[in-house]
Amino acid sequence: MTGVRLEGIVKAYGRIQVVHGIDLNVEEKEFVVLVGPSGCGKSTTLRMIAGLEEITDGTLHIHERLCNRVAPKDRDVAMVFQNYALYPHLNVADNIAFGLRIRKTPKAEIAKSVSDVAEILGLTEYLDRRPADLSGGQRQRVAMGRAIVRHPKVFLFDEPLSNLDAKLRTQMRAEIKRLHKRLDVTSVYVTHDQVEAMTLADRIVVMNKGIIEQIGTPMDLFMNPANTFVASFIGSPPMNQMPATITRSPDGYRALIDQVSVPLHNSLSVSEGQDVIVGIRPEHFSLKNDGGLPAIPLSLDLVETLGSEALLHATVDNQSVIVKTDTNGDISQLSNVDTVYVPPEKVKIFDAGTGKVIS
Amino acid sequence: MTAKSVGNAANNTASGTPDGTVEYAAPALTLGDKLSRAVDHFRNEWQLYVMLAPAVIWCIVFLYKPMYGLQIAFKDYSIFRGVAASPWIGLEHFETLFGNDQFIRAVFNTIKISALNLLFGFPAPIILALMFNEVLHAGYKRFAQTIVYLPHFISTVIIAGIVITAFSPTAGIVNTILGWFGADSIYFLTKPEWFRPIFVGTGIWQEAGFGSIVFLAAIAGVNPSLYESAVVDGASRWQMMWKITIPSILPTIIIMLIIRIGNIMEVSFELIILLYQPATYSTADVVNTFVYRQGLQSGQYDMAAAAGLFNAAVAFVLVVAANSLSRRYSRTSLW
Numbered sequence: 001m002t003g004v005r006l007e008g009i010v011k012a013y014g015r016i017q018v019v020h021g022i023d024l025n026v027e028e029k030e031f032v033v034l035v036g037p038s039g040c041g042k043s044t045t046l047r048m049i050a051g052l053e054e055i056t057d058g059t060l061h062i063h064e065r066l067c068n069r070v071a072p073k074d075r076d077v078a079m080v081f082q083n084y085a086l087y088p089h090l091n092v093a094d095n096i097a098f099g100l101r102i103r104k105t106p107k108a109e110i111a112k113s114v115s116d117v118a119e120i121l122g123l124t125e126y127l128d129r130r131p132a133d134l135s136g137g138q139r140q141r142v143a144m145g146r147a148i149v150r151h152p153k154v155f156l157f158d159e160p161l162s163n164l165d166a167k168l169r170t171q172m173r174a175e176i177k178r179l180h181k182r183l184d185v186t187s188v189y190v191t192h193d194q195v196e197a198m199t200l201a202d203r204i205v206v207m208n209k210g211i212i213e214q215i216g217t218p219m220d221l222f223m224n225p226a227n228t229f230v231a232s233f234i235g236s237p238p239m240n241q242m243p244a245t246i247t248r249s250p251d252g253y254r255a256l257i258d259q260v261s262v263p264l265h266n267s268l269s270v271s272e273g274q275d276v277i278v279g280i281r282p283e284h285f286s287l288k289n290d291g292g293l294p295a296i297p298l299s300l301d302l303v304e305t306l307g308s309e310a311l312l313h314a315t316v317d318n319q320s321v322i323v324k325t326d327t328n329g330d331i332s333q334l335s336n337v338d339t340v341y342v343p344p345e346k347v348k349i350f351d352a353g354t355g356k357v358i359s
Numbered sequence: 360m361t362a363k364s365v366g367n368a369a370n371n372t373a374s375g376t377p378d379g380t381v382e383y384a385a386p387a388l389t390l391g392d393k394l395s396r397a398v399d400h401f402r403n404e405w406q407l408y409v410m411l412a413p414a415v416i417w418c419i420v421f422l423y424k425p426m427y428g429l430q431i432a433f434k435d436y437s438i439f440r441g442v443a444a445s446p447w448i449g450l451e452h453f454e455t456l457f458g459n460d461q462f463i464r465a466v467f468n469t470i471k472i473s474a475l476n477l478l479f480g481f482p483a484p485i486i487l488a489l490m491f492n493e494v495l496h497a498g499y500k501r502f503a504q505t506i507v508y509l510p511h512f513i514s515t516v517i518i519a520g521i522v523i524t525a526f527s528p529t530a531g532i533v534n535t536i537l538g539w540f541g542a543d544s545i546y547f548l549t550k551p552e553w554f555r556p557i558f559v560g561t562g563i564w565q566e567a568g569f570g571s572i573v574f575l576a577a578i579a580g581v582n583p584s585l586y587e588s589a590v591v592d593g594a595s596r597w598q599m600m601w602k603i604t605i606p607s608i609l610p611t612i613i614i615m616l617i618i619r620i621g622n623i624m625e626v627s628f629e630l631i632i633l634l635y636q637p638a639t640y641s642t643a644d645v646v647n648t649f650v651y652r653q654g655l656q657s658g659q660y661d662m663a664a665a666a667g668l669f670n671a672a673v674a675f676v677l678v679v680a681a682n683s684l685s686r687r688y689s690r691t692s693l694w
Contacts, residue, residue: 050587050591072590072593073592082584084584085584087585088607089607089609098592146592
């Protein structure tokens with residue numbers, strides 16, 4: 001059964017169209033993350049699902065019910081906002097109970113629901129406090145509590161972790177994931193942080209300029225990006241992209257990046273002289289030539305040490321590249337690196353004109 | 360456990376309390392050190408002091424210097440002897456005042472008019488602001504706001520003229536309308552029982568629109584996500600107004616209420632002077648009009664100063680009390 005289905009969804013403000021007819025199926029109990037840069041339309045899409053924005057064109061179904069003109073309160077969705085949207089004059093218990101009170105739920109039921117939710121989220125001892133007396137993480141938990149307590153069919157998250165510091169974000173990310181496993185409710189989550197998307201999502205929807213660039217599992221997007229945009233957006237650091245021209249040699253096609261020639265996998269459907277973009281993930285480079293891998297000479301600029309890993313900033317014939325490598329606790333040899341190796345099957349080729357992957 | 364270090368911040372570590380704070384005994388500063396710091400501070404921040412200066416000078420000239428003259432409330436003041444040379448007579452003027460029926464009447468009138476003003480005049484701009492907030496059509500909202508702001512910019516004399524004309528027994532619109540229903544003409548401004556409603560109503564008409572600006576600004580500061588969240592939760596506009604807008608602007612309402620209470624004895628003296636007449640003194644004469652008649656018209660400056668001082672003392676006590684109550688019960692206060 002489909003949890004949320006968007007068909008040809010368009011959003012326009014006057015004559016300015018910002019979402020250009022997107023189609024998306026979110027399965028029941030699935031955790032889908034909409035990710036993309038600022039202004040790509042992901043929050044607008046989420047707000048259309050919530051009913052906070054009118055849908056200009058297309059259809060929205062929630063649990064097979066057409067919801068285009070259904071009021072937000074009747075869609076059976078709950079939303080967690082970026083800035084928590086907690087009522088400053090109410091304590092934690094009253095904040096969590098707000099939605100239930102509005103719906104005139106019996107008092108005893110409200111008390112039990114609030115207590116249960118507080119237990120799940122570890123908020124029991126803070127029930128009497130006001131939002132101003134809570135830390136950012138606790139506020140975020142209260143916001144989630146408010147969403148959970150109504151037992152909605154769909155959870156909507158609008159960048160709920162972006163106001164937290166890096167450490168708390170990691171912690172809360174894990175809590176959201178655990179919570180989803182426990183509650184098993186269809187969830188649509190918006191973020192601009194690809195790490196959040198990769199760690200939380202069953203499937204990721206990459207959006208750009210009001211369209212969906214690609215939908216897939218995190219690993220699918222990481223390993224098989226559909227175009228240069230997805231390749232550059234998913235992965236940290238992003239995929240290295242270098243303009244090149246296809247040449248032919250006796251052992252197959254090669255991509256010529258200025259003077260450096262990179263052998264390509266035989267299965268690629270390219271033609272000689274074609275202008276392409278060569279994409280290589282930083283972690284797919286190897287510093288050792290294991291099994292006759294093609295060598296790529298580079299000029300090292302800078303070594304960034306991250307602890308267990310290091311990032312080598314270098315240039316390959318004036319093209320900037322980043323190489324990610326394990327340090328194994330020793331970085332003394334990294335400053336001498338002048339050649340890296342890459343397996344041909346790890347090299348992605350994109351059409352220089354359309355940016356689409358060539359398979 | 361609380362770690363304690365003496366004199367040297369470098370000795371402090373973040374191991375003292377669970378939140379990492381430690382008790383710190385600041386080194387004692389000599390007078391010379393303090394002076395030197397003050398001079399350095401002034402040298403670095405002199406621009407701020409220059410900007411502050413006009414306000415300080417204004418306060419001294421118009422608020423503090425006149426306080427010197429307050430002493431005449433305790434003196435047998437004569438303009439020929441001057442303030443300093445006039446003899447002290449203690450609380451004699453206050454005893455005379457409290458024995459004066461007109462003054463007692465003026466005090467009660469002030470309290471009654473202020474109470475009506477507080478009861479009807481204070482909520483009016485809040486209600487107006489809440490209503491404006493619900494208007495969705497931007498053009499109509501701007502038009503309506505302009506209309507209700509306008510009376511604030513009209514001189515009190517003109518306002519009084521409009522009121523006198525409107526309530527005129529011969530050509531006034533109010534009596535004309537009453538006439539349509541067969542009612543007899545009423546000379547409202549000579550009837551003591553009509554003075555307070557007309558005065559309070561005029562005040563609301565003149566100031567409610569302009570007063571709503573403060574509350575509209577407070578409403579504009581309410582986080583829009585609160586409303587969106589409430590919409591998703593199923594709240595109606597009415598519920599959002601009661602459960603979000605009003606509680607969110609409550610600190611502003613309380614601050615404005617404290618200020619209002621501080622001015623409770625200051626009813627619009629000019630408007631009363633322009634609207635009242637001996638026939639309505641029984642309900643219209645307030646402390647300020649009494650002070651005006653005693654001080655300026657009868658030349659009893661010392662008696663008028665005593666009445667004014669009484670007025671100020673009552674206002675001071677009220678504002679301190681209101682502030683303390685507000686701080687205790689709503690966590691909001693002026694100081």
